[in-house]
Amino acid sequence: MNQSTPLRRRHGFRLSVVDAIVLALGGAATLYFRHEGSPLWWIVAMATGHFFLFCNVFLVWRRWELLWAAVFTMNAAIHLAFGADDAGSVLLWQMPMTLFVILRQIRSPWYHGIYAERLNPKLADYLNGNL
Secondary structure, three states, X not given: OOOOOOOOOOOOOOOOHHHHHHHHHHHHHHHHHHXXXXXXXXXXXXXXXXXXXXXXXXXXXXXXXXXXXXXXXXXXXXXXXXXXXXXXXXXHHHHHHHHXXXXXXXXXXXXXXXXXXXXXXXXXXXXXXXX
């Protein structure tokens, strides 16, 4: 029987090589689409920026990321259907969902993102695998 060593749980800000590549590609795509005059260049920037916030800073659960993505897709689609293709309006309407996802994650006993040692009184339980 093969016994493996359990992974040690960690907390705080994270940045892997893959994350850095995704951020670089997202930034390059944003610059490319903006340079080409696409009025929707901001979609790539928003998705990339939220990827960074959710995956590296606040370590948001996948289900909250997917909920945010669904709301963002509907938000952008509704704006585009009504001819509003500017980033400011979409960002304004998306901000409550972004704050909801981040605050919901921070209030969780499993929160292990940035400042978790200050924000999560049950961090030690999470890190020790007791949750």
